[in-house]
Amino acid sequence: MSAATASRPTAMLDTFLAGLQAGMIAVCWMLAWLGVSAVWQRRSFWTAENLMASVFHGPGAIRRGFGGGTLAGMAVYFILYSLLGAGFALAVRNRLTGFGTLLAAVVFALSWHYLWFHALGKTVMPLVTQLHIERPTVFGHVIFGAFTARFPAYLSGTRLPDREVRLEPEGPPLV
Numbered sequence: 001m002s003a004a005t006a007s008r009p010t011a012m013l014d015t016f017l018a019g020l021q022a023g024m025i026a027v028c029w030m031l032a033w034l035g036v037s038a039v040w041q042r043r044s045f046w047t048a049e050n051l052m053a054s055v056f057h058g059p060g061a062i063r064r065g066f067g068g069g070t071l072a073g074m075a076v077y078f079i080l081y082s083l084l085g086a087g088f089a090l091a092v093r094n095r096l097t098g099f100g101t102l103l104a105a106v107v108f109a110l111s112w113h114y115l116w117f118h119a120l121g122k123t124v125m126p127l128v129t130q131l132h133i134e135r136p137t138v139f140g141h142v143i144f145g146a147f148t149a150r151f152p153a154y155l156s157g158t159r160l161p162d163r164e165v166r167l168e169p170e171g172p173p174l175v
Contacts, residue, residue, distance in 0.1 A: 015093055016086045018154035023085015026147030027077050030140040037136035048137075049073035054127045062127065081144060084112060089151040102149040109145030113138060 035045040044050070044064045053073030054062050063069075088108050092101055117137065121129040 012090065014155055015089050015151075018151045019086035019089025019148070020082050021085075021154045022089065022148050022151035023082040024078065025150075026085055026144045027081035029147050030081070030144040031074070031077060033140045033143050034136060037133070037140075041133065041136075046070050046073075048132070048140075049077065051128045051131055052076045052125075055125045059127060062131065084109075085148045085151065088148055092151075094152070098149075098152075101152070102146060105149035106142055106145035109141040109148065110138065113141040 031048060034048040038047040039045050046066050049070045050062050050067065050073055053069035053071075053076070055076065056072050057069040088105060092104060096104060117129055117132065
């Protein structure tokens with residue numbers, strides 16, 4: 001293997017930022033799924049965000065439609081799940097294959113769901129744990145895990161090889 005094609009360890013900051021980006025994109029897809037599934041159940045598209053906003057605003061945040069508390073709920077999702085994506089990326093880095101990373105990310109996301117909504121949530125956010133709909137939320141976390149596993153795609157791949165690149169064609173000049 002030449003020095004130009006050798007696998008280099010990824011910098012921790014690059015991995016953190018790639019995981020942060022993957023987590024942000026993943027939570028957007030997860031929230032989109034939760035919104036669509038809520039509409040299918042004849043609830044507000046913003047149900048998940050309003051439930052999460054009840055952590056700060058109490059039961060008054062649980063309402064039909066978009067409200068002032070909805071932004072707080074969205075902020076909780078975006079900050080928390082982006083940091084989860086970054087933490088996952090730092091834990092996994094380039095240790096697993098693509099499929100292994102996908103499986104690990106889905107297991108990580110489902111584990112987080114059960115920890116957050118069943119263990120911690122009963123004391124920190126009892127309204128959320130009582131009012132969220134379990135199956136769409138579980139599938140939303142599968143979506144989150146699948147998109148978080150794409151963090152290697154967000155690593156900066158713009159590094160130049162260690163050798164010089166010749167712009168002139170080799171061989172005799174064309175006349």
